[in-house]
Amino acid sequence: MAFTLNEEQQLLSDSAKDFFTKNMPISQLRELRDDNVESGYTESHWKQMVDLGWAGIIIPEAYGGLDFSYLGLGVVLEEAGRTLAASPLFSTCVLGGSALSLAGNEQQKEEFLPQIVSGELLLAMALEESANHCPENTRTLASKTASGYKISGEKCFVLDANIADKFVVVTRTSAEPGSDTGVTLFLVDAQSPGISIVKRQMVDSRNACNMTFSDVEVPASAVLGEVDKGLKILHEILNIGQICIASEMLGSMQEAFERTVEYIKTRIQFDVPLGSFQVLQHRSAQMYVEIEICKSVVMSALSCLDEGKTSAEIARHASLAKAKVAETFNLVSNEAIQMYGGIGMTDEEEIGFFLKRARVTEHTLGDIRYHENRFSNLLGF
Amino acid sequence: MNKNDAFKQEVREWLSKNCPPSLCEKGASRGAGLSTRYLKGDSRLWLERMGEKGWTAPMWPKEYGGGGLSFAENLIFRKEIKRINAPQALSGMGLSMIGPTLLELGTEEQKQRHIPKIVTGEVNWCQGYSEPNAGSDLANVQTKAEDKGDHYLINGSKIWTSGAMNADWMFCLVRTDNSVQKQKGISFVLFPMTDPGVTRKPIKLISGNSLFCQVFFDNVIAEKRDLVGKVNDGWTVGKRLLQFERSSIGSSRIGIGSAVKSGLVDLAKKYRANEAGEIEDPLLRAQIVRHEMNSLAFMDTTQRIAEEAKAGKGLGFATSVMKYYASEMTKKKSELMVSILGPNGLGREGDEFSKEELAISERWLSDKAFTIAGGSSEVQLNIIAKRILQLPEAQGNK
Numbered sequence: 036m037a038f039t040l041n042e043e044q045q046l047l048s049d050s051a052k053d054f055f056t057k058n059m060p061i062s063q064l065r066e067l068r069d070d071n072v073e074s075g076y077t078e079s080h081w082k083q084m085v086d087l088g089w090a091g092i093i094i095p096e097a098y099g100g101l102d103f104s105y106l107g108l109g110v111v112l113e114e115a116g117r118t119l120a121a122s123p124l125f126s127t128c129v130l131g132g133s134a135l136s137l138a139g140n141e142q143q144k145e146e147f148l149p150q151i152v153s154g155e156l157l158l159a160m161a162l163e164e165s166a167n168h169c170p171e172n173t174r175t176l177a178s179k180t181a182s183g184y185k186i187s188g189e190k191c192f193v194l195d196a197n198i199a200d201k202f203v204v205v206t207r208t209s210a211e212p213g214s215d216t217g218v219t220l221f222l223v224d225a226q227s228p229g230i231s232i233v234k235r236q237m238v239d240s241r242n243a244c245n246m247t248f249s250d251v252e253v254p255a256s257a258v259l260g261e262v263d264k265g266l267k268i269l270h271e272i273l274n275i276g277q278i279c280i281a282s283e284m285l286g287s288m289q290e291a292f293e294r295t296v297e298y299i300k301t302r303i304q305f306d307v308p309l310g311s312f313q314v315l316q317h318r319s320a321q322m323y324v325e326i327e328i329c330k331s332v333v334m335s336a337l338s339c340l341d342e343g344k345t346s347a348e349i350a351r352h353a354s355l356a357k358a359k360v361a362e363t364f365n366l367v368s369n370e371a372i373q374m375y376g377g378i379g380m381t382d383e384e385e386i387g388f389f390l391k392r393a394r395v396t397e398h399t400l401g402d403i404r405y406h407e408n409r410f411s412n413l414l415g416f
Numbered sequence: 417m418n419k420n421d422a423f424k425q426e427v428r429e430w431l432s433k434n435c436p437p438s439l440c441e442k443g444a445s446r447g448a449g450l451s452t453r454y455l456k457g458d459s460r461l462w463l464e465r466m467g468e469k470g471w472t473a474p475m476w477p478k479e480y481g482g483g484g485l486s487f488a489e490n491l492i493f494r495k496e497i498k499r500i501n502a503p504q505a506l507s508g509m510g511l512s513m514i515g516p517t518l519l520e521l522g523t524e525e526q527k528q529r530h531i532p533k534i535v536t537g538e539v540n541w542c543q544g545y546s547e548p549n550a551g552s553d554l555a556n557v558q559t560k561a562e563d564k565g566d567h568y569l570i571n572g573s574k575i576w577t578s579g580a581m582n583a584d585w586m587f588c589l590v591r592t593d594n595s596v597q598k599q600k601g602i603s604f605v606l607f608p609m610t611d612p613g614v615t616r617k618p619i620k621l622i623s624g625n626s627l628f629c630q631v632f633f634d635n636v637i638a639e640k641r642d643l644v645g646k647v648n649d650g651w652t653v654g655k656r657l658l659q660f661e662r663s664s665i666g667s668s669r670i671g672i673g674s675a676v677k678s679g680l681v682d683l684a685k686k687y688r689a690n691e692a693g694e695i696e697d698p699l700l701r702a703q704i705v706r707h708e709m710n711s712l713a714f715m716d717t718t719q720r721i722a723e724e725a726k727a728g729k730g731l732g733f734a735t736s737v738m739k740y741y742a743s744e745m746t747k748k749k750s751e752l753m754v755s756i757l758g759p760n761g762l763g764r765e766g767d768e769f770s771k772e773e774l775a776i777s778e779r780w781l782s783d784k785a786f787t788i789a790g791g792s793s794e795v796q797l798n799i800i801a802k803r804i805l806q807l808p809e810a811q812g813n814k
Contacts, residue, residue, distance in 0.1 A: 038720035039727050296805050311808040316801035323800055324737050331716035355709055411705040416681045416695055 037106060037338040038331065044107050050087070051114035058083065059120040061385045067121060068240035074198050075234075075242040076121045085154030090128050094136065098148035105275075105340040109282040109333065116286025119392055121241055123157050126195035129279045131158025133272045134203040138220055138260030147201075147222075159199035160272075161190040161223075161246055168401040170205060170269055173218055175248060177206035183254040184208075186221065186229075189247050194399070196244035197234045200225050204248070209263050218266040220259040227251050238391040271346055274353040277400045278336040281356040284396050285326075285333050288364040291389035292322055295371040298386075309374070318370060325363040332356045351413045358406035361397040368393040423489050427496045434465045440501045448507035450582060451540035459503075466505040467536035473511060476519065481532035487726070509579070510534035510541040512664040514587045514606075517657040521645055530585075530606070542609070543661075544574040544588030544631065545654070551576075552795050554589075555598045555651060559633060561590035561605060568592075568605060568643070570613075570636040576789065580616050580629035583609050588638075589654050592647055604650035604657075607638035623781035624764070661790050662739035678711060678749070680704045683756050703752055710745050717741070733803045740796040743786035750780040 040048060059080055067075060084090065092108040094100025101107075108129070115124065132151050135144055150156035164174055175188025186206055196202065202223045210217030223230075229251035234244050260268050296319055299310035309315060336352035344352075368390040372379040379386050397403060436458035438444065449455045449463050466472045469483065474490050476482025485493060515534045518526055533539040550556040559572030570590055580586075585608050593601030609616075613636035618626035645653040681695070684704060690696040695704070721734045753776050754761035761776045763769035769777075787793040801807045 036719065038716075038723040039729060296807070300807060307811065308808045311811050313798075313801075313810045316805075316807050316810055317794070317797040319805055319807065320740075320797040320800035323805060324741055327734075327737050328710075328713045328717050328741065331720040332713045334720060335716040355712055358709060359713055407702060407705045407709070410709060411701060414681070414708060416685070416701065416704070 036335055036342065038334050040106065040110065044104070044110055047103075047107050048110035048114065051089075051111045052117070054083070054087065055114050055118040055120050059115075059122075060118050061388055064119050064121055064240055064388065065385075073234070075195075075240070076123060076198070080120075081122050082154060084122060084124065085152075089124065090154055091152035093128070094132055094148050094152055098144055099152040100148065105278070105337045106334070108279065109337040112279055112282040113286035113289075116283035116288075117290040119239075119287060119388055123195055123198065125276075125279065125283070126160065126199070126242075127151060127156070127158045130160040130194075130272065130276050131156075131199075131201075131203055133275045134158075134160065134220065134259060135222075137271055138265070138268045139222075143222065143259065156201065157195065157199045159193055159195040159202050160276075161193045161196065161202045161204045161248075162269075162273075163192045164188070164190060166398075168398075168405050170218065170266060170273070171215055172212045173205050173207045174212050175204070175206045177204075177208050177219055177221060177253075179208075180252065183252065183257065184221065186223070186248045186251040186253060189245070191245050192398070193232075193244045193246050195242045196232050196246055197242055202230075202246075203259065205265070205269060215266055217263050218269065219262050220265040220269060221253055221257045222259050223251065223253055223257060227253065237395055239388070239395040240391075241395065243395075267346075270350065273400055274346070274349045275340060277353040277357040277406075278333070278340060278349075280396055280399050281333050281353075281360040282337065284360045284364045284393070285329055287389055287392055287396075288329070288360070288367045289326060291364075291371045291386065291393075292319075292326060292367050294386060295319070295367075295374050299374055315374060318374075322363075322367050322370060325366065329356075329360050329363050332359050347413060351410060354401075354406035354410040354413070357401060358403050358410065361393075361403050361406075364393040365397060420488060420492060424492050424496065427493055430469070431496060431500055431502065434462075434469075435500060435502045436462055439503050442501070444503070448504035449537060450506075450508045450579065451584070452537045453540070454582060455537075462503075463505045463537045467538075470535055472506040472537065473515065473535045476515070476531065476535065480519070480527050481535040506537045508540055509543055509587075510539065513543065513657050513660050514541050516660045517587075517653065518644065521653055521656060523641075525641060526606075526644065539584045540579070540582055542577050542580045542583035542586050544577060544586045546576045547573060548575050548630075552792050554654075554791075555602065557589045557591055557602060559588070559590050561592050561603060561638065563592070563647075566640050568603075568638045568640070570605070570607070570633045570638055573630060573632045575619075575630045576628045577616075577631050578628055578789075580609070580631050581618060581626075585609060586614075586631075587644070587657070589650055590638075592650075596648075599651045601648055602650040602654065603647050604644045604653040605638040606642040606644065607636060611636045613637075621782070622784070623778050625778070625782065627782070658791060659735045662735035662796075678708060680707060680749070680752060680756070683753060687756055687758070687760065700756070707745070707749055707752060710741075711749075714738075714741055714745060733799060736791075736796040736799045736803075739790060740793055740800070743790075744793060746786050747783050750776070750783040754780045 063077065088101050089111050091100035092103045092111065093105060096102045128151060135147050147156060162170065175186065175190060177184045177186045186204060202225060204221045204223050206219050206221060207217055208219040229249040231247045232244050234242065237243050299315055300308055302309045333356050336356040339349050339352045371386050372390055375384065375386050378384050438458050439462055449459055452460055452463055455463055470478060470481055471483045474483035474485045474493050478484035511534060515531060518530055545554060547557055547559060549558060559570060559574065561568040561570050585606060587606050589602055590605055591601055592603040613634040615632040616629045619628045619630060620626050681704060684695045684700060685693060688695055688697060688700060695701045718738065757773060757776060760773050763774050763777050765774065
């Protein structure tokens, strides 16, 4: 397993750091929030990211992508996490791109993957239906019609639904909710009659929407993968999503931590820097240790993807990475506010943005409890 | 056949001829020998053969009796050892601490004299670091070494000396200058424990065991040629050795095992299962999951740090991170074991408890040492705060 970056990956990491620091600092996210920008991102920045090739990092070369490696995508996401950069990268390329690559037929891949690479197509995954992340429980119904399927149901916490051109919709085509069969994925046009989207204003100022599907008619050609057998491939897509969001969170938590350590070095109280108090030194050192542990689990999960390990092994690494990273990001963001003290409670200070992002990402594609549970199931107890 | 395959073949053949099968059986004692003197029968034979081949220290240079294996060969070698379930032939502070330190900082003569006897398991070492008034404040050592021309005369006492009862030699931090800052008047010397001025007194611990001694020195002689590093520069040598010690506590000495092999699940199924044989209490299950996750995450981290070190990117204080994490995790694990067994895990002695139960309670008590010995957890956090995070000197720590 690769635990160090090769030269190309290191170069990519450096250029991503440079790009996000210069073009998409946290002040950009603040502007998007304060100006109530409906799209939640800046198109010119996305275009620049596309021009850098980042939309195609994990897409096979045959479809115009770079096929560069998940470790490569990981370093870009990590740097995006450092500045909390809002872009379609995660929904479109990680979730949508993986759904098409893994579940799509040749025609779908040929048509849509190049459009992801070129930035023309934005995607969103309509999966969650309640606070409980549990794809097996999918209730949104897709029933057979003469010409295809008719989808009805409600989805929540759909990231980037408000900007997507198409949705990957997780539906039930047979069996009862809770069953491990009967789930089918569809690629649905955002303009289809019967879809309504309401954007929810989340604390992290990123895009998440509630969606309603009322008798949305789709052709049979909209099926992604096999009818009734979508669950296995869905979990493979979600594993990728979980590992990738963990990469982003890893970047965010490192930034929050480094800012906090810098703050306690310079903030003077009782005539000395706060950082000279051992109680803060030890808590900082403990966070440092936890972050080091997180770096390892994220790298090992990303290299599992690159090395094409079995899906059980990837799932175990995905849950390990997501749970450990979420736990540590929560710790670091809480400690950051505490160590900044009163100033950390103000909207003007940027550190609060990390706290808010920490919680939203914890609940993206399964929270800590979900992943602990799944991990123990995978180990057989 | 490529070079690696050829080497694998060579190892395989050698092991099949030289490793006594009785040691590889399931349930055979896994304890590694500290020196040939304390071993009998097949275990002794195994150590003698491995020592002669240099494979007790596979990556040490051949000229000092080591195996001279490359990184890749060592991996192959370890895999082959694991494949036949052979026990480690030798352990101890010669192999994990003073050996690596001498190889890096010792004189040619010191390497020639001491390293081969470590490899063969002929000489067993102990560590003279802590003193009654120099625990976490290690630089406060007061054991005095007077310069007597061709030797030093040593007086004073060391405490918490692991394995002192069975040790042949000691590596020791001694005070050679009292007039300077405490770190600057320390020297690092080696001397035989057979010196008539050495007295060893075992200390009985909360676990009932006596793993440690207090050792008293009354005009003990250390030869000048056994001074490691320069006089009054022993702190540098001593700290380097601590990094070797921490990395050994952080890896091999602690039974991190892979997640499914930790034994926690089996224990919980044995003592806390429902009729269906499942772990009934969801909170217990959650505690076990967290331990298993941390243990896998730790293994990923040891691998990452090894790879970074190989690529020359390693941070020098990684050992503090590893020592802190591994020792805290191990302590928590034995707490969890006792908690799973309940009163059965709290036996002191006697046939009313199974061997496994007594081993668990003994382990729970002795594992408390991991976060104290080799620089306490608090000392490791100080090192991380100061050296890595570069936080200002702590209040009251000056």
